[in-house]
Amino acid sequence: MMNKAQLQGLSIEQIRKHIRDGAYTGDTMGVADGHVQANLVVLPKEVAFDFLVFCQRNPKPCPLLDVTLPGSPVPELLAPGADIRTDIPRYRVFRHGELVDEPTDIQSYWRDDLVAFLLGCSATFDNALRNAHMPLRFLDQDTIPPVFVTNVQCRKAGSFHGPIVATMRPIPNDLVVKAVQLSGRFPSAHGTPIQIGYPERIGVSDLSNPDYGTPLPLKPSEVPVFWACGVTPQSVAMASRTEWMITHAPGHMFLSDRHYEQDAVV
Amino acid sequence: MMNKAQLQGLSIEQIRKHIRDGAYTGDTMGVADGHVQANLVVLPKEVAFDFLVFCQRNPKPCPLLDVTLPGSPVPELLAPGADIRTDIPRYRVFRHGELVDEPTDIQSYWRDDLVAFLLGCSATFDNALRNAHMPLRFLDQDTIPPVFVTNVQCRKAGSFHGPIVATMRPIPNDLVVKAVQLSGRFPSAHGTPIQIGYPERIGVSDLSNPDYGTPLPLKPSEVPVFWACGVTPQSVAMASRTEWMITHAPGHMFLSDRHYEQDAVV
Numbered sequence: 001m002m003n004k005a006q007l008q009g010l011s012i013e014q015i016r017k018h019i020r021d022g023a024y025t026g027d028t029m030g031v032a033d034g035h036v037q038a039n040l041v042v043l044p045k046e047v048a049f050d051f052l053v054f055c056q057r058n059p060k061p062c063p064l065l066d067v068t069l070p071g072s073p074v075p076e077l078l079a080p081g082a083d084i085r086t087d088i089p090r091y092r093v094f095r096h097g098e099l100v101d102e103p104t105d106i107q108s109y110w111r112d113d114l115v116a117f118l119l120g121c122s123a124t125f126d127n128a129l130r131n132a133h134m135p136l137r138f139l140d141q142d143t144i145p146p147v148f149v150t151n152v153q154c155r156k157a158g159s160f161h162g163p164i165v166a167t168m169r170p171i172p173n174d175l176v177v178k179a180v181q182l183s184g185r186f187p188s189a190h191g192t193p194i195q196i197g198y199p200e201r202i203g204v205s206d207l208s209n210p211d212y213g214t215p216l217p218l219k220p221s222e223v224p225v226f227w228a229c230g231v232t233p234q235s236v237a238m239a240s241r242t243e244w245m246i247t248h249a250p251g252h253m254f255l256s257d258r259h260y261e262q263d264a265v266v
Numbered sequence: 267m268m269n270k271a272q273l274q275g276l277s278i279e280q281i282r283k284h285i286r287d288g289a290y291t292g293d294t295m296g297v298a299d300g301h302v303q304a305n306l307v308v309l310p311k312e313v314a315f316d317f318l319v320f321c322q323r324n325p326k327p328c329p330l331l332d333v334t335l336p337g338s339p340v341p342e343l344l345a346p347g348a349d350i351r352t353d354i355p356r357y358r359v360f361r362h363g364e365l366v367d368e369p370t371d372i373q374s375y376w377r378d379d380l381v382a383f384l385l386g387c388s389a390t391f392d393n394a395l396r397n398a399h400m401p402l403r404f405l406d407q408d409t410i411p412p413v414f415v416t417n418v419q420c421r422k423a424g425s426f427h428g429p430i431v432a433t434m435r436p437i438p439n440d441l442v443v444k445a446v447q448l449s450g451r452f453p454s455a456h457g458t459p460i461q462i463g464y465p466e467r468i469g470v471s472d473l474s475n476p477d478y479g480t481p482l483p484l485k486p487s488e489v490p491v492f493w494a495c496g497v498t499p500q501s502v503a504m505a506s507r508t509e510w511m512i513t514h515a516p517g518h519m520f521l522s523d524r525h526y527e528q529d530a531v532v
């Protein structure tokens with residue numbers, strides 16, 4: 001089994017091959033520096049239209065980067081040489097909204113009526129924050145940022161509904177505006193924050209107790225800033241009791257061919 | 267029958283009511299100053315998923331603003347009080363890719379399995395160009411800008427394929443960069459240009475002979491600048507011989523509740 005350090009300096013094709021071969025099953029935070037990372041949702045064709053409308057109505061948590069046509073596992077826009085059934089380190093399988101499996105590939109689950117959605121991921125704009133010398137302790141510590149299920153509801157579409165899930169980054173007071181500007185360049189990676197400074201206003205009462213990821217205690221000079229997160233579809237699967245959905249495991253994203261600056265809007 | 271001047275100063279609800287009542291059937295260029303205008307596509311549910319993926323793959327010609335669920339004629343994001351069956355001045359009905367009707371309402375065509383797509387429109391960023399004192403002769407002359415079917419192909423999705431259709435605006439040499447910046451603030455309204463200065467490179471050989479709209483002769487100090495256009499789905503219906511599609515008539519758009527600056531990305 002490989003560790004994250006061993007992936008450093010490898011090409012994106014080599015990294016995906018190690019993931020495909022099952023040699024790397026860890027998280028992708030800080031992996032494949034500069035490459036756009038994507039969250040995964042797989043659904044049967046019969047509910048795929050409703051989910052696509054759900055994404056259109058909720059572009060901050062669910063920015064659509066690529067959608068495959070039924071049966072195709074190839075993300076043609078993000079990585080024409082990849083296969084989403086094998087090229088993600090770890091998946092989650094939900095039935096009727098309950099997590100039933102966490103496999104490292106989904107070939108045995110694949111069917112001809114399945115559609116894969118690849119959604120933008122904040123790991124993408126972390127590149128931009130880092131390049132602008134924004135301190136990001138979770139990257140220094142090689143952890144996943146703290147993730148909270150908020151009380152802000154997504155706009156419904158068909159059977160899909162549920163709360164927005166958000167990542168929290170502690171941002172120094174004097175860099176908060178810069179963080180808004182930098183993340184705003186990447187609407188395809190959740191864009192601007194959904195909350196600055198008042199966790200309780202989105203239903204987050206205890207910053208030390210995230211739903212996923214690792215807590216990051218605030219320094220006195222820091223402000224908690226929340227961005228919509230690609231784990232939202234998993235909370236939607238649970239809230240909507242979706243009959244059948246496969247996602248990536250939190251922090252274990254798809255690594256695309258694209259460089260994050262290719263998706264900047266300015 | 268009302269003329270465009272009589273709509274000046276009316277509220278958006280009043281203007282849509284005049285359109286709904288059939289009192290105004292003209293074009294919407296320059297109407298409802300500052301409001302986001304939208305192009306329309308109506309398709310049966312069975313092909314709606316493929317068209318939604320088509321839009322996701324072709325965000326410049328087909329930026330999605332709102333999608334109704336099957337049978338609902340209400341654009342909930344753009345104008346919850348509106349009805350897309352009646353609130354557009356003129357429609358086009360295509361069967362097997364051929365234009366068969368140009369009605370002023372589509373109530374008689376409506377069915378419970380229909381989905382309406384509202385797509386961003388360059389009339390929206392014309393507001394931004396105009397507010398930045400960019401000269402726009404077609405607005406001064408109260409005409410529709412020249413529209414050309416290019417030889418640039420959209421990315422396919424399912425049965426949907428066809429060429430990108432583009433509007434041309436003559437832009438003074440020293441304002442071309444500014445026009446790129448201003449339109450780039452509005453990816454939901456076709457965003458940045460697709461061509462600057464070389465019409466023949468997108469298959470446009472004769473600027474004086476547009477496929478729709480009114481020719482705009484270039485002054486010596488001007489550059490022809492092309493933006494993707496919401497008439498593209500109509501060329502796609504023709505190229506794909508789509509069994510059944512309703513669109514707005516070129517230049518006759520849906521007028522939404524939103525102000526164009528609400529959709530600016532910076």
